[in-house]
Amino acid sequence: MTRRPEKSSQIRFAWALVAVIVIYGLFAVILSVHVIDQQSSARTDLYAALETLDQLHQEAMASASSADVRSAITRAWQDHRAFAAGSSQQARLIADQLITRLNQEYPHPACGQKRPAFVAPEELPKQRACMVVVGIKNNQVRVTGYDTQGMAMDNFYEFLYAPTGRSD
Structure with a gap:
């Protein structure tokens, strides 16, 4: 029959268990803060792009010549937070200008990446x-x-x- 561990052994085990739990908790908090910090800069980049699309949306609404055009512009913004261009060529031109402008305004990509933060779909890495x-x-x-x-x-x-601001 096995003997029960001594009281001092039980206390040492309890302290060791508490220490492991505390260390694990500290690492979890540190990792969470790090991820939140990284996420903040990624959110700021997306918000900057959305804010620019909103400005384009407002300018297009102000200069829209017909109710159909206004409706298309409004629908694109309400459904997808997108900007409705008049043609695919105009959309490509606006997208290219948007990428160039945002990469100039935000030259330091989020999360410490070495590549530009704003890209076209065909340039998106795995x-x-x-x-x-x-x-x-x-x-x-x-x-x-x-x-x-x-x-x-x-x-x-x-x-x-x-987001409150860019963290990098």
Whole structure:
């Protein structure tokens, strides 16, 4: 029959277990803060792109010549947070200008990446973490931001709850 461990052994084991749990908790907190910090810069990049599309949207609404054009512009913004261009050539031109402009305004990519943060869909690498894709679909200029895990972020949420600032 086995003997029960001594009281001092039980106390040492309890302290060791508490120490392991505390160290694990500290590492979890440090990692969470690091990920949140990295995520903040990725969110800021997406918000900058969405803010620029919103400015284009407002300018287009002000200069729209017909109710049909206004309706198309409004629908694109409401449905996808996208900018409705008049043609695919105009959409491509706007997308290219948007990529160039945002990469100049934000020369330091999110998450310490070495490549530009704003890219066209055909330039998107397999590891797309912390990148913003500026693409075209149905004559609409659309942006898609990717978080630190490479998952697409929600344009509606990110535009509604703007990040506080770029952290890098």
